[in-house]
Amino acid sequence: MEKRKVLLIGGGGREAAIAWHIDRTCADVELHATPGNPGIAEFAACHSVKADDLDALCVLGKSLRPDLTIVGPEAPLVAGIVDRFDDELSLSVVGPNAAAAFLEGSKVRAKRFMRRHGIPTAPFHVFDNPNSAERYLESVAYNPVVIKADGLCGGKGVIIPHSLDSQFAAVAEIMRDKRFGPAGDRIVIEKKLEGVECSLLVLADGVNAIPFPAARDFKRRFDGDKGPNTGGMGCFCPIPDISPDLLEEIMDDIVYPTIRGMAYEGHPYRGVLYFGLMLTEDGPKVLEYNCRFGDPETEVILPILTEDWNFVDLLGLTLEANSGLETVELKWQGVAVGVVAVHEGYPGKSSRGVPVDVTNVGKTGSLVFHAGTKLDTSGNLVTDGGRIAVCVGLGKDFRTAREQSYGGIALLDFEGRAYRDDIAEQIAQSEPI
Numbered sequence: 001m002e003k004r005k006v007l008l009i010g011g012g013g014r015e016a017a018i019a020w021h022i023d024r025t026c027a028d029v030e031l032h033a034t035p036g037n038p039g040i041a042e043f044a045a046c047h048s049v050k051a052d053d054l055d056a057l058c059v060l061g062k063s064l065r066p067d068l069t070i071v072g073p074e075a076p077l078v079a080g081i082v083d084r085f086d087d088e089l090s091l092s093v094v095g096p097n098a099a100a101a102f103l104e105g106s107k108v109r110a111k112r113f114m115r116r117h118g119i120p121t122a123p124f125h126v127f128d129n130p131n132s133a134e135r136y137l138e139s140v141a142y143n144p145v146v147i148k149a150d151g152l153c154g155g156k157g158v159i160i161p162h163s164l165d166s167q168f169a170a171v172a173e174i175m176r177d178k179r180f181g182p183a184g185d186r187i188v189i190e191k192k193l194e195g196v197e198c199s200l201l202v203l204a205d206g207v208n209a210i211p212f213p214a215a216r217d218f219k220r221r222f223d224g225d226k227g228p229n230t231g232g233m234g235c236f237c238p239i240p241d242i243s244p245d246l247l248e249e250i251m252d253d254i255v256y257p258t259i260r261g262m263a264y265e266g267h268p269y270r271g272v273l274y275f276g277l278m279l280t281e282d283g284p285k286v287l288e289y290n291c292r293f294g295d296p297e298t299e300v301i302l303p304i305l306t307e308d309w310n311f312v313d314l315l316g317l318t319l320e321a322n323s324g325l326e327t328v329e330l331k332w333q334g335v336a337v338g339v340v341a342v343h344e345g346y347p348g349k350s351s352r353g354v355p356v357d358v359t360n361v362g363k364t365g366s367l368v369f370h371a372g373t374k375l376d377t378s379g380n381l382v383t384d385g386g387r388i389a390v391c392v393g394l395g396k397d398f399r400t401a402r403e404q405s406y407g408g409i410a411l412l413d414f415e416g417r418a419y420r421d422d423i424a425e426q427i428a429q430s431e432p433i
């Protein structure tokens with residue numbers, strides 16, 4: 001069989017899950033990844049180009065000539081990798097072009113887009129200088145708000161202050177001290193919403209959209225949702241509180257207005273679109289858009305999909321409007337719980353060069369997706385980041401899946417290992433025995 005060449009850009013847990021899922025559903029694919037990681041290397045030929053080096057990615061694209069490219073992280077999408085692969089190399093990429101990726105690249109533009117199209121979201125104001133932001137905060141006395149830097153900040157640009165003083169400190173940090181550089185030239189101040197969060201990812205072809213099973217991400221570093229925000233400490237999927245009726249409401253009031261709004265404004269959205277939602281008493285509202293697969297959502301979504309879709313074919317349907325995507329119904333089975341093993345100093349610190357042993361994890365039945373690992377010069381597996389690996393347990397219920405993922409984490413060994421103990425605990429406890 002002649003194989004299709006697929007290039008996967010990225011090298012974290014999300015890309016490891018995508019590589020694993022391609023391996024199990026696409027016998028007709030020769031997978032390449034860049035930069036990949038040692039887990040991804042089990043399924044792909046890895047190249048050394050970094051995901052945010054667009055010039056080098058174009059050189060790699062030119063020499064490999066992949067039939068399809070899949071982009072994991074947001075930075076190359078926002079910087080225009082889709083446009084460059086298309087314009088310079090005539091190569092197809094799954095994902096939005098730069099003009100559509102503003103949904104993640106600019107919180108100000110995303111909020112204004114939602115306002116224009118009547119998409120439910122928290123009320124907000126935009127400020128481009130700190131004095132007026134401070135005057136506003138003072139004028140409303142203390143109101144619970146969320147303060148967001150406009151541009152990409154690697155998941156760290158959202159601050160939820162708990163007093164007027166800390167609101168001022170947040171404005172100063174972003175706008176005066178420029179902690180995030182030019183990403184903080186403008187800020188959004190929006191009402192803090194109460195409710196339950198969920199991540200809904202859809203595949204879109206510019207006109208149609210189909211949902212993946214929804215997932216819940218645990219963003220805070222410590223048990224009980226305490227401590228700083230992180231890139232994600234764990235996740236579970238699906239979310240039982242999302243009934244078919246609620247999903248329909250989300251598709252009608254949020255997903256389709258977004259897809260139609262983007263097409264109306266001349267930027268039809270193609271690829272994966274991630275809706276970060278708050279399920280409030282007044283219904284679901286959008287907290288944020290991401291223009292890609294979520295991490296660690298992907299690590300729990302893909303393993304429960306049934307294998308009746310060749311994943312590369314499925315993603316390929318997003319490249320062209322009305323390619324048949326509208327008739328696809330994704331099927332999934334059972335539940336998944338993912339627990340992230342991090343370095344104890346994460347998110348402040350990361351770990352480099354410390355030996356990692358994953359050999360026993362599989363004995364528990366848990367999957368292990370490498371995130372921050374690499375091979376040292378002697379070929380030994382060592383740490384290389386803050387989030388080291390994700391153990392994913394599967395089962396018919398959350399109790400079983402949880403036991404499996406925690407069994408895996410216990411056998412994933414490296415010095416300084418840390419993880420949250422309470423991922424999916426509540427949902428498992430609420431299940432009938």
Ligand code: AMP
Nearest residue numbers: 122146158190191192193219276287288
């Ligand atoms: P974002 O990057 O916009 O998703 O924000 C990161 C996290 O901040 C979200 O996952 C929420 O936990 C929280 N967040 C963002 N906006 C709000 C809001 N308006 N109300 C409450 N929490 C929020």
Ligand code: GLY
Nearest residue numbers: 217232294295296
């Ligand atoms: N899990 C949050 C994100 O992917 O941005």
